Amino acid sequence: MTAIEVQGLTKLYGRTEALRGIDLAVPEGCLFGLLGPNGAGKTTLIKALVGALRPSGGSVRVLGLDPLRQRRQLRQQIGYMPQSPALYEDLSARGNIAFFGGAHMSHGLDKRVEEVLELTDLTGRADDPVHTLSGGMKNRVSLAAALVHSPRVLFLDEPTAGVDPHLRARFWELFRRLTSEGTTVLISTHLMDEAMLCDRLAILLQGKVIADAPPRQLVEHGRAHLRVREQGRTHEVLIGGTPEDLAEALRPYGLRPSVEAVSVSPASLEEVILSLWQEVAQ
Numbered sequence: 001m002t003a004i005e006v007q008g009l010t011k012l013y014g015r016t017e018a019l020r021g022i023d024l025a026v027p028e029g030c031l032f033g034l035l036g037p038n039g040a041g042k043t044t045l046i047k048a049l050v051g052a053l054r055p056s057g058g059s060v061r062v063l064g065l066d067p068l069r070q071r072r073q074l075r076q077q078i079g080y081m082p083q084s085p086a087l088y089e090d091l092s093a094r095g096n097i098a099f100f101g102g103a104h105m106s107h108g109l110d111k112r113v114e115e116v117l118e119l120t121d122l123t124g125r126a127d128d129p130v131h132t133l134s135g136g137m138k139n140r141v142s143l144a145a146a147l148v149h150s151p152r153v154l155f156l157d158e159p160t161a162g163v164d165p166h167l168r169a170r171f172w173e174l175f176r177r178l179t180s181e182g183t184t185v186l187i188s189t190h191l192m193d194e195a196m197l198c199d200r201l202a203i204l205l206q207g208k209v210i211a212d213a214p215p216r217q218l219v220e221h222g223r224a225h226l227r228v229r230e231q232g233r234t235h236e237v238l239i240g241g242t243p244e245d246l247a248e249a250l251r252p253y254g255l256r257p258s259v260e261a262v263s264v265s266p267a268s269l270e271e272v273i274l275s276l277w278q279e280v281a282q
């Protein structure tokens, strides 16, 4: 089943076109990444998906529901971690998580709160008021609050901002585990190494999806570094990713006996994305 379906989605803020006709289909159980530079439209898209803003045009369905018209029904089934934690600063971490969980569930809430405190490594600070926590810890409370009612779809807007590398790795293990159990996770990020961990990646630029594929496929269809060693000197060029591009690039060498070694290595995801951005920006 498709968990998230978006067709022709547009959003205008005054004269700013934040989204310019987005089409997306995210299958259930997918770890789906949204990657794009500042202002690409990632947060606007996520807000439209959780029913936090009214689109200017197009349609959105999450679990078959309209996020605005069927908001109440949908809220039970989705979790949303906004970019800036929206927490009650005077309540403890545990109090916040119980508050958000209580809006959706009552049975087994106490046990579940302890479980998510553990998952986000907050047990030691569970009773401290949120205003005494660091930025990274507040992010963890916000993630725990989004997770507590075991939603079927989880929307995470840059969840690892301000989180240290060790905990970041644990978060990704958690996201992976959730998707293996059938949860759909849509996550926005700036970080290429995180993007590589997604099952599928949509690259946003100026309110448009400029690529949508598994990250490995993006890399394979991207450019490659060709290195040719001839008489002790190595020439390196960036070539296209198809076999024809490789043949073309090798033609001038004609496999002379002086060619001692040839190697091809795919460009990194970062290079592929930068070249996509440049192509679209031109």
Ligand SMILES: Nc1ncnc2c1ncn2[C@@H]1O[C@H](COP(=O)(O)OP(=O)(O)OP(=O)(O)O)[C@@H](O)[C@H]1O
Pocket (backbone or CB within 6 Å): 013, 016, 017, 018, 036, 037, 038, 039, 040, 041, 042, 043, 044, 045, 083
């Ligand atoms: N409330 C608003 N009013 C006016 N313009 C807005 C508003 N929110 C976003 N925008 C504009 O819409 C565009 C998309 O912004 P958005 O926050 O969705 O991008 P983003 O990809 O999430 O960026 P970042 O990575 O910096 O969070 C930007 O040009 C931004 O300035």
